[in-house]
Amino acid sequence: VQSQPAPAKATSACVVVQKKKMLYPLVWWAGTWPYEVNQDGVFVEFISRPHGYRRIWFMPCEANGTLSMGTELAADCALTEDLPPIFI
16 A cells, blocks of 8 residues: 555545465564464554544454454554555
């Protein structure tokens, strides 16, 4: 997200990433991580510039491949730094 140019100025963004496909940042090592380190799942990060709102959730993947209800993570688990270029 941070390296992609945007054709229009956005006021909000939602980033969804599968944990096992992430190369960086490894927030489960650096942040306050409430799950097992090898637990796969999906990160959902929502950022709204006008309201200064930023939240990140992790939805763990169950053994049968379904996602369970997400847990809101601490701010130190954020996937993006400050505001990505789509807000500039």
